[in-house]
Amino acid sequence: MSATKALLLLIPLAPLFGALLAGLFGRAIGRTGAHLATILGVATALGAALVVANMVFAQGFRYNENLYTWLSIGTLQLNVGFLIDPLTATMMVVVTFVSLMVHIYTIGYMHEDPGYQRFFSYIALFTFAMLMLVMSNNFLQLFFGWEAVGLVSYLLIGFWFTRPTAVYANMKAFLVNRVGDFGFLLGIGMVLAYTGSLDYTTVFGFAQGLGGSMVTLIPGHAWSLMTVICILLFIGAMGKSAQMPLHVWLPDSMEGPTPISALIHAATMVTAGIFMVSRMSPLFEMSATARSVVLVIGATTALFMAFLGIIQYDIKRVVAYSTLSQLGYMTVALGVSAYPVAIFHLATHAFFKALLFLGAGSVIHAMHHEQDMRHMGGLRKHLPITYWTAVVGSLALAGIPPFAGFYSKDLIIEAVQASHAAGSEYALFAVMAGVFITAFYSFRMLFMTFHGDERMDHHTREHLHESPWVITLPLVLLAIPSLLSGLMGVQPLVFGDYFGSAIVLGPDSPVLELRKEWEGVLHFTLHGMTALPFFLALSGIALSAWMYLLRPDVPAAIKARMGGIYTLLDNKYYFDRFNEVVFAGGAQVLGGGLFRIGDQTIIDGGLVNGSAALVARGAGLIRRLQTGFLYNYAFMMIFGVFALLTIWLFKA
Numbered sequence: 001m002s003a004t005k006a007l008l009l010l011i012p013l014a015p016l017f018g019a020l021l022a023g024l025f026g027r028a029i030g031r032t033g034a035h036l037a038t039i040l041g042v043a044t045a046l047g048a049a050l051v052v053a054n055m056v057f058a059q060g061f062r063y064n065e066n067l068y069t070w071l072s073i074g075t076l077q078l079n080v081g082f083l084i085d086p087l088t089a090t091m092m093v094v095v096t097f098v099s100l101m102v103h104i105y106t107i108g109y110m111h112e113d114p115g116y117q118r119f120f121s122y123i124a125l126f127t128f129a130m131l132m133l134v135m136s137n138n139f140l141q142l143f144f145g146w147e148a149v150g151l152v153s154y155l156l157i158g159f160w161f162t163r164p165t166a167v168y169a170n171m172k173a174f175l176v177n178r179v180g181d182f183g184f185l186l187g188i189g190m191v192l193a194y195t196g197s198l199d200y201t202t203v204f205g206f207a208q209g210l211g212g213s214m215v216t217l218i219p220g221h222a223w224s225l226m227t228v229i230c231i232l233l234f235i236g237a238m239g240k241s242a243q244m245p246l247h248v249w250l251p252d253s254m255e256g257p258t259p260i261s262a263l264i265h266a267a268t269m270v271t272a273g274i275f276m277v278s279r280m281s282p283l284f285e286m287s288a289t290a291r292s293v294v295l296v297i298g299a300t301t302a303l304f305m306a307f308l309g310i311i312q313y314d315i316k317r318v319v320a321y322s323t324l325s326q327l328g329y330m331t332v333a334l335g336v337s338a339y340p341v342a343i344f345h346l347a348t349h350a351f352f353k354a355l356l357f358l359g360a361g362s363v364i365h366a367m368h369h370e371q372d373m374r375h376m377g378g379l380r381k382h383l384p385i386t387y388w389t390a391v392v393g394s395l396a397l398a399g400i401p402p403f404a405g406f407y408s409k410d411l412i413i414e415a416v417q418a419s420h421a422a423g424s425e426y427a428l429f430a431v432m433a434g435v436f437i438t439a440f441y442s443f444r445m446l447f448m449t450f451h452g453d454e455r456m457d458h459h460t461r462e463h464l465h466e467s468p469w470v471i472t473l474p475l476v477l478l479a480i481p482s483l484l485s486g487l488m489g490v491q492p493l494v495f496g497d498y499f500g501s502a503i504v505l506g507p508d509s510p511v512l513e514l515r516k517e518w519e520g521v522l523h524f525t526l527h528g529m530t531a532l533p534f535f536l537a538l539s540g541i542a543l544s545a546w547m548y549l550l551r552p553d554v555p556a557a558i559k560a561r562m563g564g565i566y567t568l569l570d571n572k573y574y575f576d577r578f579n580e581v582v583f584a585g586g587a588q589v590l591g592g593g594l595f596r597i598g599d600q601t602i603i604d605g606g607l608v609n610g611s612a613a614l615v616a617r618g619a620g621l622i623r624r625l626q627t628g629f630l631y632n633y634a635f636m637m638i639f640g641v642f643a644l645l646t647i648w649l650f651k652a
Contacts, residue, residue, distance in 0.1 A: 064137050076196065094267050099126075179239060242301075277342075278334065298335050299427035332412060377455040407525075
């Protein structure tokens, strides 16, 4: 085995080895052994990923080879292999860095939990699954990683399986993702059917010749083949990346422990869909219709999920709805062919969203697992490190320069402004409004939690103290890229040839137009500070400060006057209710009907009990012939002879 192949194998297999040690031998190696094994595995993966990233960017290293043939069917080979290019290298570094921070944080957050070793095994396994997904060079391995992150997320969301709410949440996540995965699998099936391969390079080469191909799904209606394939693949992304209407699982995933909330929402599962569409840019660039579908769904998610963040009081749910909204921003960038901008926002968002989730967990840890912000307040002086890192995360989320979110979010807005795609006007309104709302709810959370009067009970107030270093160290380390990654990454990731051939930009991509106007980071920053999004963000922060610091009576008054709108938001636009009545209720009605008609009437009544009754009736008739009386038998013999003679005479 070559040194390069060994280095690449080390990246996903090191976390897997740690997961197996903690999971299978957790009792033998104890708590310390479990967290050391998994942290060492993820740290090794991060080190190897950094080495590979340096090879990619400094030496122009590229790798696309199959490592193992899983199955051969005629000319079709299903392989396990790696594709290493700038897109893969970026994802590997982001995933392993955030995962390492979460692993370290977990030592302090979960130290009293009886499932300590099991949790470390799960999160290391989750990291392995995501790495296999982003490193894949074919659709089969992509689907393996896709399903694996879904399975492990099911285990992690329901980690506290004695809680009915956790069991409900993990089943909800599993089922909703199956809906998206069904579309994703159909898309992969169509790729195989029309190209004869699942290898990325082969498929992308074949796709160029299929641009004008049509497919008839409904008799009399022909559809563009590329449009159908891309929409089916995007349905899978809607599930994993929680786009409306397949977003309903993500807020409920808060039932899992906070570290996994950070891992799912920041760098792994929910970013899988964004990564997949970016990887499939050669296909999506061949269908303007599919991109417009992506654009409109992303804009709708960005705006309407932001509204829900305004009314939440659970600190983790505020951050969860901000994740939904920011995923909508990334999807909008995909919809206008600004794939580098989407990956740029994915990376910056991973850092500041992990920071906010882990900061929320630090608050929850200090508050003895209290999550309601109405019972917090004034925590700034008790949790200084958590507070200042939360300030960094909030400023990055709100898009204030020079924090990371400003650059990536501003570029999304500029890309939409420069786009001429169908639906871009609606998307521009959605992302502009989202800037104001995001700034408002992010600082609402900061002010309600850390400022104002202390609203906790006396016992909690007496025991308030800053979290231990294993919790605060990851916060500080995540605050650094939350501040600097946008400033340092904007030029190479978007305006340079960072991704090379890993991402295909069509001739109408707004990124090409934006590159013509690039005059440096300082000019971009100063220009952004004179643009409307910056003033919208400042207005959102100012309004939040006025309502929650100066006039805390105003929110209650607005709630009383806007009862109908508040009820709509509080019920999350009734998506859950619709699903319960239509899909869950419909399934119950259908199942009940099949049970009564199919099972009870046809199977039990007709086939099982019916056949038994038929045999019983036949046996009853035959039993009448067996009387035990000699004269009856003699009569039957005479009757038989008479019948035989009659037949013989007629034949004669």
